[in-house]
Amino acid sequence: xxDPVIQVEDVxxxxxxxxxxxRLRRERREVAAVDRIAFEIERGTIVGYLGPNGAGKxxxxxxxxxxxxxxxxxIRVAGLDPSRRRVELAAKIGVVFGQRSQLWWDLPLRDSFExxxxxxxxxxxxxxxxxxxxxxxxxxxxFIDTPVRQLSLGQRMRGELTAALLxxxxxxxxxxxxxxxxxxxxxxxxxxxxxxxxxxxxxxLLTTHDLAxxxxxxxxxxxxxxxxxxxxxxxxxxxxxHGPERxxxxxxxxxxxxxxxxxxxxxxxxxxxxxxxxxxDETSASELIAAVGAQARLLDVAIEETEIEEIVRRIYAxxxx
Amino acid sequence: MxxxxxxxxxxxxxxxxxxxxxxxxxxxxxxxxxxxxxxxxVMILVLFENVPELDGWxxxxxxxxxxxxxxSFALTDLIVGHLDLFPQMIRDGTFDQILVRPLPSxxxxxxxxxxxRRIGKILQAVAVLIxxxxxxxxxxxxxxxxxxxxxxxxxxxxxxxxxxxxxxxAFWIVDAIEFVNAFTYGGNFLSAxxxxxxxxxxxxLVLFVIPIAFVAYLPALYILDKPDELGLPEALQYASPFVxxxxxxxxxxxxxxxxxxxxxxxx
Numbered sequence: 001x002x003d004p005v006i007q008v009e010d011v012x013x014x015x016x017x018x019x020x021x022x023r024l025r026r027e028r029r030e031v032a033a034v035d036r037i038a039f040e041i042e043r044g045t046i047v048g049y050l051g052p053n054g055a056g057k058x059x060x061x062x063x064x065x066x067x068x069x070x071x072x073x074x075i076r077v078a079g080l081d082p083s084r085r086r087v088e089l090a091a092k093i094g095v096v097f098g099q100r101s102q103l104w105w106d107l108p109l110r111d112s113f114e115x116x117x118x119x120x121x122x123x124x125x126x127x128x129x130x131x132x133x134x135x136x137x138x139x140x141x142x143f144i145d146t147p148v149r150q151l152s153l154g155q156r157m158r159g160e161l162t163a164a165l166l167x168x169x170x171x172x173x174x175x176x177x178x179x180x181x182x183x184x185x186x187x188x189x190x191x192x193x194x195x196x197x198x199x200x201x202x203x204x205l206l207t208t209h210d211l212a213x214x215x216x217x218x219x220x221x222x223x224x225x226x227x228x229x230x231x232x233x234x235x236x237x238x239x240x241x242h243g244p245e246r247x248x249x250x251x252x253x254x255x256x257x258x259x260x261x262x263x264x265x266x267x268x269x270x271x272x273x274x275x276x277x278x279x280x281d282e283t284s285a286s287e288l289i290a291a292v293g294a295q296a297r298l299l300d301v302a303i304e305e306t307e308i309e310e311i312v313r314r315i316y317a318x319x320x321x
Numbered sequence: 322m323x324x325x326x327x328x329x330x331x332x333x334x335x336x337x338x339x340x341x342x343x344x345x346x347x348x349x350x351x352x353x354x355x356x357x358x359x360x361x362x363v364m365i366l367v368l369f370e371n372v373p374e375l376d377g378w379x380x381x382x383x384x385x386x387x388x389x390x391x392x393s394f395a396l397t398d399l400i401v402g403h404l405d406l407f408p409q410m411i412r413d414g415t416f417d418q419i420l421v422r423p424l425p426s427x428x429x430x431x432x433x434x435x436x437x438r439r440i441g442k443i444l445q446a447v448a449v450l451i452x453x454x455x456x457x458x459x460x461x462x463x464x465x466x467x468x469x470x471x472x473x474x475x476x477x478x479x480x481x482x483x484x485x486x487x488x489x490x491a492f493w494i495v496d497a498i499e500f501v502n503a504f505t506y507g508g509n510f511l512s513a514x515x516x517x518x519x520x521x522x523x524x525x526l527v528l529f530v531i532p533i534a535f536v537a538y539l540p541a542l543y544i545l546d547k548p549d550e551l552g553l554p555e556a557l558q559y560a561s562p563f564v565x566x567x568x569x570x571x572x573x574x575x576x577x578x579x580x581x582x583x584x585x586x587x588x
Contacts, residue, residue: 015586067420069585083584090423100414106339118331119424147339 005203006041011073013059033059035227044201048218056227057207078170094164098176103148109159110144120167134162154185171203178210190216243311247304248276253297333435340437354441376517381457388450390512390537393476395442401484403434408491427576465544472540475565482568489579512536535564
């Protein structure tokens, strides 16, 4: 990789848990929350980090940000070992934990940003420049002087993102940044992230349950389950391997019985609209459209990919094996 | 160091400013907390209604102990009283947030609040100390006069160190706050009495383990020029500032160790 900004080699994190055995006896048992994972992330990319609850996502992020010390393996983030040089690294990264706030509850956003400027020692001119830019893109204007406790979740999240980026971090770690947001706020967050990524080459590592986040933003996906990395690659590749089926939705001029076609089967009919499922490796969409056109008058077509939720569910079920 | 001091002032300044927005309510709270803590002192007065002296200490002299210990404790409460909420900071992940900022974690935890209503306790203890100093029949020398503020500053540092060290228990046992309070609030209660009235193990505890005998009792012996009935070395009467620095350094070590434990065991 040309310029890896995150390097993870054979990293593991084991916890000791006490399991109840009988009324009083407790057994100490070691569990691997993260079990020898390895990956690199190129500077300036947006990577999605997926996995079911308890799979090891937040443990990984905590190790990358220096909160937790790994039990084994080697990590480099922005050239630093996070666990040994946590404070130094903190100045080079931004972190948003979706459900907790890094802002001061009683203060207006503007004052929180001002405190952060001092904490991160950002020169005043640079701070103003960044704040103006972010306030513009995220439309913070109407509520920048409102105490944080009075903000809606969506407004607060826009504040959190600004707070995480004001000190020009090389990397931002976002844990569920769109959780609980309405559609408009989600779109604003995604728009903003792709813009700072494009403009400033900020590397973004995003953990999320919202697969639309991933479709819009991420060029690459890491999927973790039971502490192990079970997928590392692009979304398209993932689809090709684990979701080979696509659906062609055709709007015919008038209602018709289910079409009979080679390489595709009708899975649903609703008046003049029919859903045709086909395998991408056997049939191309254009062949299929031509075949439909030969049988009936075609008004409109659309192609639906297998829902990514479904694909991810399938990889989890297969356990990556 | 100076820079960390400045950022500390800025952080608590922000906390204080937001409380000043509700000025009337704040004044009322300060007044209420002053009145409430005054009850502790009333209890001492009631005690002396029944006995003329407590192990050779007059009511004025015990008031001096109470004043020094009370101001120290109230200042400590102002600076680190919110450590009561520290277990919650661990539980809800606020502490993780602290660990990803480029400042020492202890500084951020200490600066996370600054509750102005606690000023009431300080005012109350200052009032008691002034009365005690006037009434206690002290032969003033420069050294004795200097010892009064020195004892208050040392006492504050000692209490602060003890609170911080005890708060780290939360890294192991999240719900240990009642246990911790027994030592912090209990420690304040003990400091207001001459330690000679305690049994030996408790005396040794406050002298050598949780050094709150250095908050008021030992400096007061010097200020009042009282004979030490325990026959401790006289040097201990001047030792409070050193004990204070030592306590804070030990507390910092304990804190750093506890954070290291947290980061390897994992939240």
